[in-house]
Amino acid sequence: MRYTLVGNGRMGQQVQSVIEASPEHEVHAVLDVDAAITAGSFAGSDVIIDFTVRDAFLANLPAMIDSGVPVVVGTTGWDDQVERISAQAREAGASLMYSANFSLGVNIFLRTVREAAKMIGSFDQFDIAFSEQHHTAKADFPSGTALCAAQMILDANPRKKTVLSALSEDRKIRPDELQVASIRLGSVFGQHAAHINSDFDDIVISHTARSRQGFASGAVEAGRWLATKHRSTPGFYTMDNFLDEVLG
Ligand SMILES: NC(=O)C1=CN([C@@H]2O[C@H](COP(=O)(O)OP(=O)(O)OC[C@H]3O[C@@H](n4cnc5c(N)ncnc54)[C@H](OP(=O)(O)O)[C@@H]3O)[C@@H](O)[C@H]2O)C=CC1
Ligand SMILES: O=C(O)C1=N[C@H](C(=O)O)C[C@H](O)C1
Numbered sequence: 001m002r003y004t005l006v007g008n009g010r011m012g013q014q015v016q017s018v019i020e021a022s023p024e025h026e027v028h029a030v031l032d033v034d035a036a037i038t039a040g041s042f043a044g045s046d047v048i049i050d051f052t053v054r055d056a057f058l059a060n061l062p063a064m065i066d067s068g069v070p071v072v073v074g075t076t077g078w079d080d081q082v083e084r085i086s087a088q089a090r091e092a093g094a095s096l097m098y099s100a101n102f103s104l105g106v107n108i109f110l111r112t113v114r115e116a117a118k119m120i121g122s123f124d125q126f127d128i129a130f131s132e133q134h135h136t137a138k139a140d141f142p143s144g145t146a147l148c149a150a151q152m153i154l155d156a157n158p159r160k161k162t163v164l165s166a167l168s169e170d171r172k173i174r175p176d177e178l179q180v181a182s183i184r185l186g187s188v189f190g191q192h193a194a195h196i197n198s199d200f201d202d203i204v205i206s207h208t209a210r211s212r213q214g215f216a217s218g219a220v221e222a223g224r225w226l227a228t229k230h231r232s233t234p235g236f237y238t239m240d241n242f243l244d245e246v247l248g
Helices: 010-020 054-067 079-091 104-120 144-156 213-232 239-247
Strands: 002-006 026-031 047-050 071-073 096-098 127-134 162-164 177-184 191-197 202-208
Touching (some): 002 010, 002 054, 010 026, 054 079, 104 127, 104 144, 104 202, 104 213, 144 162, 144 191
Parallel strands (some): 002 026, 071 096, 162 177
Antiparallel strands (some): 127 191
16 A cells, blocks of 8 residues: 655654555655645555645645545644535545544544443533643644544533633633643643543543554554545545444
8 A cells, every 4th residue: 555645744754654664555755845735746646644734734635635545634623624625525526534533542532431421411410521631842722632522522411512622710611611621741642531520429531642653553544444445435534434344
């Protein structure tokens, strides 16, 4: 499988080393910030993996779609555009897979949080909040993973209606607001936690990334899966679709 990588930062380099460690895969090209990207930039490639920044991803997307090569997007910070872009990909007969987090561990964690949020929804005594910690070079907040978890909690728990990502100095949080707190600290790879509280107990469900390798391995596996999917059923996919298929 020949991969073209868009972005050569922390994640681009980690994806490159995962691909180079596998006899089945090869890096076809790496397109960094200086590349003038057109549809032709992806010729000869089986999969594109994008780890850049919101604006670069949005600017390069038309060329990626026009190339007809399936695209795995790890870049976060564009959740407000997901509906428009998924429709655009479907209309073009392209394949695009987006996840704010390609780590298998994180996706298992997210499903656990969803189940917990659903269960506590039946009992008024429980409150829930979410937190994330990342390195100080991270551009977006809350993390894409935290936003994804927050949406799952809002969908699962009728007592939470909106996300509050920054507290106000002059008012209390409302019971129907879900606090999503962000900490930027040193070189933390990524830590996410759901915090549940009642008068009787505290439940904390958490995931801590031990390196960037889990994100990168997941993105490479997702690329292999998407390339196969693209041949039979092009479309817009997420890690949920991938996991549903793998888990049967
Ligand atoms: N889905 C997942 O599993 C994960 C997602 N992420 C997300 O991935 C993204 C990247 O993270 P990370 O690698 O840590 O960030 P980095 O800042 O280390 O890397 C981003 C890279 O993109 C480059 N870039 C900027 N504009 C363009 C462009 N137009 N064309 C090509 N390359 C460009 C930057 O170059 P320069 O620095 O020279 O501007 C930089 O090298 C973030 O949105 C992050 O949240 C991170 C980890 C896991
Ligand atoms: O920027 C990062 O580093 C990470 N970003 C992703 C996110 O925004 O959720 C995933 C991971 O936690 C690392």
